[in-house]
Structures are given as C-alpha cells and as structure tokens.
Amino acid sequence: MKVEQISIFIENKSGRLAEVARVLGEKGVNIRALSLADTSDFGILRLIVDNTDLAKETLKAGGFTVSKTEVVAIEVPDQPGGLSSILQVLDDSKINVEYMYAFVERNADNAVIIFRFDDTDGAISTLQKKGVNILPGERIYGL
Amino acid sequence: MTKLIWDPLHECLDRKDLERLQLERLRTTLQRVAKVPCYQDKFQKAGITPDDIHSLADLAKLPFTTKEDLRINYPYGMFAVPMREIVRIHSSSGTTGKPTVVGYSRKDLNDWSSLVARFMTAAGVVADDIVHIAFGYGLFTGAFGLHYGAEMIGSAVIPMSGGNTDRQIMILKDYGATVLVCTPSYALTLADRIEKLGHNPRTYLSLRVGLFGGEPWSEEMRREIEDRLNIVATDNYGLSEIIGPGVAGECLQKKGMHIFEDHFLPEIINPDTGEVLPPGEKGELVLTNIVQEAIPLIRYRTRDITRLHYESCVCGRTLVRMDKTMGRSDDMLIIKGVNVFPTQIEEILFQVEGCEPHYLLVVERKGTLDTLEILVEVNENIFFDEMRKQRAFVEMLEKKLATSIGLHAKVKLVEPSSIPRHEGKANRVIDKRTHS
Numbered sequence: 001m002k003v004e005q006i007s008i009f010i011e012n013k014s015g016r017l018a019e020v021a022r023v024l025g026e027k028g029v030n031i032r033a034l035s036l037a038d039t040s041d042f043g044i045l046r047l048i049v050d051n052t053d054l055a056k057e058t059l060k061a062g063g064f065t066v067s068k069t070e071v072v073a074i075e076v077p078d079q080p081g082g083l084s085s086i087l088q089v090l091d092d093s094k095i096n097v098e099y100m101y102a103f104v105e106r107n108a109d110n111a112v113i114i115f116r117f118d119d120t121d122g123a124i125s126t127l128q129k130k131g132v133n134i135l136p137g138e139r140i141y142g143l
Numbered sequence: 144m145t146k147l148i149w150d151p152l153h154e155c156l157d158r159k160d161l162e163r164l165q166l167e168r169l170r171t172t173l174q175r176v177a178k179v180p181c182y183q184d185k186f187q188k189a190g191i192t193p194d195d196i197h198s199l200a201d202l203a204k205l206p207f208t209t210k211e212d213l214r215i216n217y218p219y220g221m222f223a224v225p226m227r228e229i230v231r232i233h234s235s236s237g238t239t240g241k242p243t244v245v246g247y248s249r250k251d252l253n254d255w256s257s258l259v260a261r262f263m264t265a266a267g268v269v270a271d272d273i274v275h276i277a278f279g280y281g282l283f284t285g286a287f288g289l290h291y292g293a294e295m296i297g298s299a300v301i302p303m304s305g306g307n308t309d310r311q312i313m314i315l316k317d318y319g320a321t322v323l324v325c326t327p328s329y330a331l332t333l334a335d336r337i338e339k340l341g342h343n344p345r346t347y348l349s350l351r352v353g354l355f356g357g358e359p360w361s362e363e364m365r366r367e368i369e370d371r372l373n374i375v376a377t378d379n380y381g382l383s384e385i386i387g388p389g390v391a392g393e394c395l396q397k398k399g400m401h402i403f404e405d406h407f408l409p410e411i412i413n414p415d416t417g418e419v420l421p422p423g424e425k426g427e428l429v430l431t432n433i434v435q436e437a438i439p440l441i442r443y444r445t446r447d448i449t450r451l452h453y454e455s456c457v458c459g460r461t462l463v464r465m466d467k468t469m470g471r472s473d474d475m476l477i478i479k480g481v482n483v484f485p486t487q488i489e490e491i492l493f494q495v496e497g498c499e500p501h502y503l504l505v506v507e508r509k510g511t512l513d514t515l516e517i518l519v520e521v522n523e524n525i526f527f528d529e530m531r532k533q534r535a536f537v538e539m540l541e542k543k544l545a546t547s548i549g550l551h552a553k554v555k556l557v558e559p560s561s562i563p564r565h566e567g568k569a570n571r572v573i574d575k576r577t578h579s
C-alpha cells in the first residue's frame with residue numbers, strides 16, 4: 001500500500017530544477033506529482049514518477065544526491081471538508097505527519113493527498129482500520 | 144635482508160651522542176655560512192660570531208632566517224659554495240612574488256636520497272616494491288626526492304608525474320604498483336575515480352603502502368585513505384628551503400614524524416615573539432640545516448605549527464617526533480579575532496558520520512563583521528528527505544564546529560562535486576576580505 005517517492009537535494013541556484021526536469025525528460029520519465037521544500041540555501045524536491053528506479057539512477061548519474069522514500073497516497077472526496085475528515089482521523093489516531101502534498105486526479109471525483117509519516121506501516125494499518133481509502137503505488141504511477 | 148631501519152647508526156643514537164654530533168656539525172656549518180654575505184650581515188648585527196656557540200642551547204642566540212631572506216638574495220645569494228659545486232637547482236612553487244631557489248652539491252643529493260630512503264623504509268617500503276610517483280616532476284622537490292629515495296632502497300620507480308587521473312589508474316593497475324606517492328587529497332581523488340569507473344578501490348589495485356605529503360591532512364583523512372584504498376598511509380615532512388622531503392617521516396607506529404636530527408636541528412618558537420618554547424609546547428617549527436653544503440640555512444622559520452615529542456618510540460628510533468603540522472603561522476585564518484586552522488574544521492567534518500572531505504571555507508567581511516561560511520558537499524549519508532532532519536543535521540554540525548573553533552560558522556550544504564578538486568595542493572580557503 002506504499003508509494004515510492006524520490007527526494008533530490010537541490011542547491012538554491014538558478015537552473016538546478018530545470019536540470020532535474022531535463023535529465024528525467026530525456027530518459028522518458030514522467031513526473032506524476034511533485035513538491036518542493038526549500039530554505040534560503042537549498043531545497044528538497046520530492047517526486048513521484050512512473051519509473052522510480054530509472055529516475056533514481058538517471059539523477060545519480062547526473063550528479064545529484066537522491067534518496068528513495070516511502071509515502072502513503074490517500075484518496076479524499078474532492079469537496080469541502082474532504083481533507084478535514086482525513087486529518088481528523090490522523091489526529092484521533094495520534095499519527096505524526098512529517099509532510100504532505102496534494103494533487104487532483106483527472107476525471108474523478110476524488111483528490112489524492114500524499115503523506116509522509118514517521119511510522120509508515122503503523123499509519124497504514126491504523127488508517128485501513130478506520131476505512132480510509134489508501135491507493136496502491138501502481139494506481140499513482142499510472143495516473 | 145630487508146631493512147626495518149635504513150640507517151640504524153644515525154637513527155638510533157643515544158641522545159648524548161646525538162647532541163655531541165649535532166654541536167660538532169652546527170659549529171662546522173656556522174664556519175661555512177659565515178662567508179655568505181647575508182649571514183655575515185646577520186651575525187654582525189646580532190653581535191655574534193660562530194665561535195660564540197659552545198653548546199646547543201647557544202643556538203637561540205643566532206638570528207632567524209626567513210623566506211624573505213631568500214627572496215632578497217634571489218636567486219643564488221644564499222649559496223655557500225661556488226656554482227661549480229652545485230649539481231642541481233630546485234625551487235618552491237612560489238605563488239606570491241619570486242620563487243625561492245635552492246641548490247644541491249653532489250654530496251647533498253646523495254644525503255637527500257638517503258634521508259628519503261630513511262622515511263620510506265620506516266613506512267615499510269622495500270626493494271621488491273614498485274613505487275608510483277604522482278607528484279609533478281619539475282622545480283618542485285617532492286617528485287625527485289621520493290624518486291631518489293626509492294631508487295636508493297632498490298625499489299622499481301614509476302616516474303608518473305601529475306595529472307590525467309584515468310591514465311594514472313591504468314598505469315597503477317597494469318604496472319602493479321605497490322606504493323603510491325602523491326598528495327593525500329589526490330589519493331582520495333583516485334579512490335573516487337576508481338569507484339566511478341565501477342571498481343572497488345580496496346581490491347582493484349595492488350597497492351599496500353602510501354606516502355603522502357605536500358599539504359596538511361588530518362588523522363581522519365588518513366583513516367579514510369587507508370580504508371578506501373586498503374593501504375598503510377604515512378605522512379612525511381619537508382620543505383624545499385630545507386632539502387625538500389626527507390626532513391622527517393613517520394614510522395609504522397604513526398605517532399608523529401621522526402625528525403632526522405643528525406641533519407636538522409629542530410626548535411619550537413612562539414611565532415609572535417620568536418622566543419624558544421619548552422619541549423612539548425605547540426608553536427612554529429624552526430630548522431637549522433647542519434649538514435648541507437650548498438645552502439645550509441640557520442634557524443629557518445618554516446611557518447609550520449607543530450609540537451615535538453622527545454619520549455622514546457617503540458620502533459627503536461631515538462629521533463624526536465613532530466606532530467602533523469596543524470596549519471601555518473602565516474595562513475592561519477583570524478576571524479573575529481579567533482585563530483582558525485582549516486585542519487581543525489576538517490577534523491570535525493570527518494568526525495560526523497557520512498561527511499566527506501570535500502569542503503571549502505569562505506571568509507567574508509560584511510560591514511565590519513567577519514563571517515565564516517563552510518561549504519560542505521552533500522551525499523546520500525547526510526541527505527534527509529525530511530526538512531526537519533536536514534536542518535537538524537546542519538544545526539548539529541554548526542554546534543560541533545562552534546564548540547571546537549570557538550566561533551559561529553554557517554554551514555551551507557552544496558551539491559556533490561560542486562567544490563573544485565585540485566590535483567596538487569588542495570585549496571580549501573577563499574578569503575574575500577580585503578587586507579590593507
């Protein structure tokens with residue numbers, strides 16, 4: 001039920017983000033979702049792509065520092081209050097969120113939110129018991 | 144028979160006998176240099192003649208020699224023998240102004256070779272070895288010094304010279320080198336490159352010993368070189384003004400470099416006052432060359448900061464040991480009044496698990512305030528997906544550095560391979576302050 005994500009260290013200088021996109025594009029890697037966390041000096045770019053291993057190898061060969069992490073994709077109703085209900089479940093279950101980001105599914109009534117938890121396995125089993133809809137990686141890579 | 148000590152007669156002398164030999168050689172040398180105009184002048188100004196030197200303690204009465212003296216007397220003014228007796232000329236890299244020029248008589252070259260043979264033997268080099276020398280051949284003393292020492296031992300010498308890392312690796316591999324001679328930072332460059340080519344640097348080559356010099360390096364860097372290349376790495380010390388490599392070298396105890404005291408008299412002084420410090424104190428190393436014919440320098444200020452240890456060494460040599468140099472008294476950074484040695488920072492970086500030796504210190508003056516920024520290359524071991532952890536790592540590093548150097552330095556993580564690599568001396572400092 002986990003989704004593979006790659007994180008890339010990016011120095012805060014012009015052209016670095018474009019370089020990531022360029023090397024991935026050249027290898028035919030398609031980006032499904034992304035988020036960028038930054039400070040004044042550097043940023044951490046997180047990507048979900050259609051071919052994680054190829055993307056990781058390609059970026060490493062291109063001189064980037066890359067790590068692979070596991071995140072959880074949760075489907076929430078694309079309507080007011082949809083996110084709130086999920087966050088309430090997490091709060092009630094005392095699940096700590098490291099970070100999250102969202103993207104809206106095409107042709108569907110639901111949005112997908114990507115969560116990074118402290119304890120990924122613990123969070124998945126708790127959320128499943130509460131009836132939260134967790135999307136498998138295959139669904140996300142092919143979106 | 145394989146020699147463990149190249150010259151046991153001189154390397155294992157009883158201290159009393161050594162001091163008797165030193166005094167005799169010092170007095171002879173002083174008689175010879177008294178004919179050099181620069182020393183005539185210096186001795187006259189100090190109101191001293193060679194005959195006033197009756198004991199080794201009297202050495203402190205003699206004036207210092209500095210690099211400036213060599214510049215003023217450029218090129219041959221400090222030579223103590225006529226040119227017909229000189230058979231070789233070398234010089235320093237001389238990044239500022241005129242280089243300093245040194246000469247060697249035939250006997251000097253032979254002495255030099257045997258001094259290098261001493262520390263190479265101490266590092267475990269034997270006649271069966273194949274010695275790959277990746278120092279640049281030329282005016283620089285490093286390559287020739289190690290070359291002659293290895294030849295004197297009877298090893299097979301590959302005079303590779305510097306540059307072209309891929310070709311270096313091919314020759315190292317194909318010719319089966321067992322001993323590597325280069326700068327410590329270049330040893331790591333070789334390891335990096337071998338890895339990039341898809342091989343394991345621990346097993347790819349036949350190397351077993353490395354002799355590294357030409358730039359200061361830390362214990363942590365030694366451990367990394369030994370671990371990554373699977374070799375024994377030893378340090379040696381020398382400077383072109385005082386013969387070149389062959390002033391001092393480590394034995395396999397790796398507890399400091401034995402100074403070849405039958406050739407060089409070491410003193411430790413306070414670099415600000417010139418006062419001689421008691422044994423064991425940290426200060427600037429001053430050397431007097433008591434054997435050399437061509438250009439014997441008296442109380443030469445090396446500007447290298449170190450400490451001397453007179454306790455006996457289990458290797459059997461009775462010669463004093465000097466610590467790895469801890470920086471130079473003249474390129475020491477003074478930031479907000481705090482003295483900072485780049486090697487201190489290197490030590491800290493190496494202590495942090497996963498950190499690599501690629502760093503750059505940037506000193507700037509913002510308004511009236513000096514700032515120190517330390518650029519550290521990120522790698523998989525110190526990269527975290529969570530910003531919270533990444534920032535905590537930077538803060539931890541900054542705290543460790545502040546405790547060690549007594550100054551807040553900003554740590555900036557940069558992308559891998561973004562700090563320039565040098566095949567010669569690693570330049571780890573950019574000082575953007577303007578000094579009037």
